[in-house]
Amino acid sequence: MLKDRYRLEIKGLKVYYFTSKGIVRAVDGVNIATDESIGIVGESGSGKSTLGYAIMRMLQPPGRIIGGEVILDGLDILNMDEHDFNKNVRWKKVSMVFQYAMNSLDPVYRIEDQMYEVLRYHSDNIYSESSPKDDSYRYRLVSEALKQVGLDESVLKRYPHELSGGMKQRVVIAMALLLRPSLLIADEPTTALDVLMQAQIINMLKRLKKNGLMIMLITHDLAIVAEVVDRVAIMYAGQVVEFNSSDNIYRDPKHPYTQALINSIPRLKGEKRLSYIKGDPPNPLDYPKGCRFYARCPYAMDKCMQEPPDVSIGDGYVKCWLYAK
Amino acid sequence: MLALVMVMSNAGYMQSNSINLLEVKGLRKYFKVKRSLLELIKGRGDKHYNNYGIVRAVDHVSFNIRQGTTFVLAGESGSGKSTIARLILRAIEPDEGSIVFDGKDILRLSKDEIKWFRRSAQMIHQDPYSSLNPRMNILSIVSEPLEVHGVKDKKEREGMVFKALQEVRLEPVEEIAYRYPHMLSGGQRQRVAIARALVLRPKFIVADEPVSMLDMSVRAEILELMSSLKSRYNITYLYITHDLSTARYFGDDIAILYKGKIVEMGRIDDVLSEPLHPYTQALIDAVPEPDPSNKLVEKVIRIKPSTDEVLSNGCRFYSRCPYAMDKCMQEPPMQEVKKDHFVSCFLY
Numbered sequence: 001m002l003k004d005r006y007r008l009e010i011k012g013l014k015v016y017y018f019t020s021k022g023i024v025r026a027v028d029g030v031n032i033a034t035d036e037s038i039g040i041v042g043e044s045g046s047g048k049s050t051l052g053y054a055i056m057r058m059l060q061p062p063g064r065i066i067g068g069e070v071i072l073d074g075l076d077i078l079n080m081d082e083h084d085f086n087k088n089v090r091w092k093k094v095s096m097v098f099q100y101a102m103n104s105l106d107p108v109y110r111i112e113d114q115m116y117e118v119l120r121y122h123s124d125n126i127y128s129e130s131s132p133k134d135d136s137y138r139y140r141l142v143s144e145a146l147k148q149v150g151l152d153e154s155v156l157k158r159y160p161h162e163l164s165g166g167m168k169q170r171v172v173i174a175m176a177l178l179l180r181p182s183l184l185i186a187d188e189p190t191t192a193l194d195v196l197m198q199a200q201i202i203n204m205l206k207r208l209k210k211n212g213l214m215i216m217l218i219t220h221d222l223a224i225v226a227e228v229v230d231r232v233a234i235m236y237a238g239q240v241v242e243f244n245s246s247d248n249i250y251r252d253p254k255h256p257y258t259q260a261l262i263n264s265i266p267r268l269k270g271e272k273r274l275s276y277i278k279g280d281p282p283n284p285l286d287y288p289k290g291c292r293f294y295a296r297c298p299y300a301m302d303k304c305m306q307e308p309p310d311v312s313i314g315d316g317y318v319k320c321w322l323y324a325k
Numbered sequence: 326m327l328a329l330v331m332v333m334s335n336a337g338y339m340q341s342n343s344i345n346l347l348e349v350k351g352l353r354k355y356f357k358v359k360r361s362l363l364e365l366i367k368g369r370g371d372k373h374y375n376n377y378g379i380v381r382a383v384d385h386v387s388f389n390i391r392q393g394t395t396f397v398l399a400g401e402s403g404s405g406k407s408t409i410a411r412l413i414l415r416a417i418e419p420d421e422g423s424i425v426f427d428g429k430d431i432l433r434l435s436k437d438e439i440k441w442f443r444r445s446a447q448m449i450h451q452d453p454y455s456s457l458n459p460r461m462n463i464l465s466i467v468s469e470p471l472e473v474h475g476v477k478d479k480k481e482r483e484g485m486v487f488k489a490l491q492e493v494r495l496e497p498v499e500e501i502a503y504r505y506p507h508m509l510s511g512g513q514r515q516r517v518a519i520a521r522a523l524v525l526r527p528k529f530i531v532a533d534e535p536v537s538m539l540d541m542s543v544r545a546e547i548l549e550l551m552s553s554l555k556s557r558y559n560i561t562y563l564y565i566t567h568d569l570s571t572a573r574y575f576g577d578d579i580a581i582l583y584k585g586k587i588v589e590m591g592r593i594d595d596v597l598s599e600p601l602h603p604y605t606q607a608l609i610d611a612v613p614e615p616d617p618s619n620k621l622v623e624k625v626i627r628i629k630p631s632t633d634e635v636l637s638n639g640c641r642f643y644s645r646c647p648y649a650m651d652k653c654m655q656e657p658p659m660q661e662v663k664k665d666h667f668v669s670c671f672l673y
């Protein structure tokens with residue numbers, strides 16, 4: 001647990017949306033430190049996508065980062081100057097595959113134009129590093145990225161409508177990998193796909209991970225997370241309520257919310273019993289004091305009216321009074 | 326032909342002893358699609374070439390749904406599952422085949438009977454974010470079907486709506502009824518859609534991917550709600566999905582569709598625990614399991630990638646099948662391999 005530096009450290013990150021109805025505390029003090037691929041799991045509105053946008057520094061107003069830091073490979077990326085960040089970090093150290101990204105491919109341009117566009121905007125200094133600024137180098141980058149996602153160069157001359165959903169999703173992931181980032185944030189990369197396509201994308205993510213890429217997988221689907229990542233952070237109402245290795249999360253979940261989530265996964269094998277979490281998540285404009293899961297928790301106690309501590313367990317932590325000493 | 330119709334409609338009145346609520350036989354629907362200019366030029370020399378291509382969306386599909394059970398139609402996008410739903414509800418007309426609902430051939434209903442059918446068969450759509458009118462409050466959304474079907478008294482309508490909302494556990498009812506869809510969460514909206522389907526006391530509900538847009542934790546709740554309504558009101562469901570794991574919790578029988586044809590059919594536990602058709606096997610292998618030890622190995626996908634290339638006769642799965650044989654160039658017949666377990670494949 002105690003280590004000076006991790007590949008990715010998120011400390012006390014707070015992202016609020018200042019809407020006309022009040023302040024939405026979308027990400028409210030998130031702490032994560034990891035060297036391995038990580039899954040961010042939560043219901044809609046739990047702040048998991050906002051977390052991804054914050055790391056990319058792509059928040060749209062009225063969203064704003066209020067506090068905390070994100071340290072990636074030793075770089076404090078939130079306190080960098082925007083120009084510097086765009087030149088050296090965005091898409092080079094960290095890139096993101098957005099939700100429904102495959103629908104954002106421009107229908108009137110060939111795939112090659114759209115991939116080269118990424119290079120044009122983000123790569124003015126990569127040429128000087130190793131290779132001369134020429135077309136063959138660009139082509140090599142593009143074909144390498146395509147190979148990583150299991151496509152070949154024949155897609156370059158095609159238009160988006162000529163590709164299947166799974167192929168489009170691969171192209172979008174290839175674009176994110178073009179400049180060899182060390183962290184890839186993937187927001188629901190398989191939601192709109194059929195099971196067979198989904199399995200292929202999952203296999204591809206596993207392969208990328210094996211080759212050293214760190215993946216942050218944002219999803220509500222615990223089954224997909226188990227297939228890909230090594231560590232899991234469970235988010236609820238803007239906070240991480242449990243963070244641990246995926247073995248611990250699935251085999252021995254601690255937080256009552258994690259336990260309930262795991263019991264609500266439909267499975268193809270085993271017992272046919274499905275439970276669900278009664279009630280709704282709290283209103284993000286007005287989170288209750290103390291534990292935010294209090295109203296839905298089967299173990300709620302008086303103590304839970306106070307903010308629960310992050311209790312160290314295994315090589316992670318759980319935000320719950322049940323485990324406090 | 327006329328005599329046949331007579332016999333069929335008579336059977337309904339005589340209360341045939343079968344317990345099937347819905348019997349679909351030889352249902353067929355082809356769609357014409359315009360060819361691109363390029364295809365037209367390529368096909369110029371061919372005498373039989375016409376300006377339209379044909380998509381065989383539903384091709385001689387037959388199945389029965391037992392009263393009070395859930396029948397699952399599963400398949401990838403483009404397999405024709407939603408087209409079948411629209412045919413059964415008579416949103417579109419089939420080219421061929423018969424659909425018998427509660428003993429009546431619904432393709433030959435009189436005007437009054439059509440109204441009866443529209444009341445008895447309801448639908449729940451996939452996307453609760455677009456299936457509810459944003460300008461209507463929940464009360465008017467749920468009471469609209471009542472207005473259409475002639476419940477004139479406003480007080481009476483309101484009472485029925487409140488009761489329906491209660492049944493789908495949208496409480497406090499008086500408060501929810503005056504809210505608008507945007508004020509509700511995805512799960513709550515889908516419950517409104519269920520209440521709207523329920524308010525006419527239907528016998529049959531078609532649910533087209535009712536939980537695929539919802540969060541995992543909410544899915545279980547909606548499925549549980551739908552099954553409790555099934556037993557309470559003896560509702561029969563047609564559940565359309567591509568997700569075999571939710572189907573397992575809710576379904577009784579299942580049919581696996583591939584490109585407009587049923588390739589395998591049977592009791593859901595039999596089909597999922599012992600899949601026979603290579604396509605069903607591939608679908609089941611592809612389902613992610615919430616087990617962290619899986620991350621060390623890649624999923625094995627035995628079938629070949631999807632192609633548009635389909636044999637005009639013969640097995641439609643031929644080009645993707647790992648076991649394809651010469652025999653597969655002919656149409657594989659549907660055969661009962663085990664009790665109540667049908668498969669259309671030459672391997673058996």
